[in-house]
Amino acid sequence: MAFALDRARLATLTDGFEAGMTNALPHAVTLLAYVLHIGGGTLGLTSGLVAAFARKGSKLHRIAGTVFFVSMLFMGAFASYLAVVVPGQIANLFGGTFTLYLVATAWMTVRRKENTIGLFEKIALFAIVCFCVPFAFLIFQVTRGAAPSIRGPVLIANYTLAFVVAIAAISDARVVLAGGISGARRIARHLWRMCLGLTFATGSFFTNALPRLLPGPMHVPPEYFLPMLLPLGLLFFWMIRVRFTGWHPKSIALASARP
Numbered sequence: 553m554a555f556a557l558d559r560a561r562l563a564t565l566t567d568g569f570e571a572g573m574t575n576a577l578p579h580a581v582t583l584l585a586y587v588l589h590i591g592g593g594t595l596g597l598t599s600g601l602v603a604a605f606a607r608k609g610s611k612l613h614r615i616a617g618t619v620f621f622v623s624m625l626f627m628g629a630f631a632s633y634l635a636v637v638v639p640g641q642i643a644n645l646f647g648g649t650f651t652l653y654l655v656a657t658a659w660m661t662v663r664r665k666e667n668t669i670g671l672f673e674k675i676a677l678f679a680i681v682c683f684c685v686p687f688a689f690l691i692f693q694v695t696r697g698a699a700p701s702i703r704g705p706v707l708i709a710n711y712t713l714a715f716v717v718a719i720a721a722i723s724d725a726r727v728v729l730a731g732g733i734s735g736a737r738r739i740a741r742h743l744w745r746m747c748l749g750l751t752f753a754t755g756s757f758f759t760n761a762l763p764r765l766l767p768g769p770m771h772v773p774p775e776y777f778l779p780m781l782l783p784l785g786l787l788f789f790w791m792i793r794v795r796f797t798g799w800h801p802k803s804i805a806l807a808s809a810r811p
Contacts, residue, residue: 582634582637582638585630585633585634585637586630586634588626588630589626589627589630589631589634589761590757590761590765591626592623592624592625592626592627592630593623593627593753593756593757593761594757594761595619595623596619596620596623596624596626596627596750596753597750597753597754597757599616599617599619599620599623600616600620600624600746600749600750600753600783601750602616603616603617603620603746604746604747604750604783604786608739617659617746620655620746620749620750621655621658621659624651624652624655624749624753625652625655625656627648627651627753627756628648628649628651628652628655629648629652630648631644631647631648631651631756632644632645632648632649632652633648634648635647635648644760646683646713647752647756649683650683650717650752651749651752651753653676653679653680653683653720654720654745654746654748654749654752655745655746655749656672656676657676657720657724657741657745658741658742658743658745658746658749660672660673660676661733661738661741661742661745662738662739662742664732665732666732666733666734666735666738667731667732667733667734668731668732669727669728669731669732673724673727673728674728676724677721677724677725677727677728680717680720680721680724681721683717683720683721684714684717684718684721687710687713687714687717687718688714690710690714691710691711691714694707694710716748720745723741727741736794736795737795739794740790740791740794740795743787743790743791743794744787744790744791747783747784747786747787747790748783748787750783750786751780751783751784751787754779754780754782754783755777755780758776758777758779758780759772759776759777762776763776
């Protein structure tokens with residue numbers, strides 16, 4: 553009888569240990585994903601600011617840009633993972649995957665020779681068209697009055713994102729149909745996508761990562777959105793300078809394309 557009780561107790565302990573290990577492993581993976589996501593975003597934010605203010609085409613610009621690119625890949629990839637596994641975070645799946653798209657296409661723009669394309673550009677076009685589909689459906693639902701809960705700031709944010717995604721899709725389609733891009737348009741394409749990626753990194757840090765690290769319940773005051781104005785300001789500055797002032801030294805374009 554005692555032997556039977558010992559066996560039952562041992563079985564209970566074994567089942568509890570296995571259940572604990574089963575729960576502990578996903579928790580450890582999720583915790584690691586949080587660390588890599590926040591670490592990648594913080595490093596991307598720092599290196600992105602350095603690249604934004606460094607002389608374009610300089611060694612510092614290329615090194616900081618490379619660090620920014622790799623960091624944003626980590627941030628975007630783990631943001632997408634966390635959006636799937638953490639309850640209530642599925643909306644961040646768009647932010648993670650769109651950030652990956654932005655930095656990858658910006659990087660490839662200056663790595664690819666002028667007036668040439670490859671398989672990557674075609675895949676990028678397909679991906680951004682897929683991004684357009686849910687926004688088109690959402691806007692259709694809103695115009696029909698079928699989504700009454702989407703209004704105010706949320707509605708403005710969705711229309712803004714839909715506009716940005718549409719611009720990116722049109723830009724990719726033009727590159728693919730033309731067989732490549734060159735000159736000021738090539739530099740502008742690289743800069744606006746990198747600056748927008750930096751905007752996402754800034755927003756992720758100040759409105760998601762930082763509030764989670766502070767003591768007390770998570771709270772995002774309106775002023776936490778203000779830092780996003782800096783990379784947005786840089787985006788408009790460089791678009792005006794590259795496209796409307798004739799700023800496009802050939803040496804900078806060549807330097808940006810070097811490994």
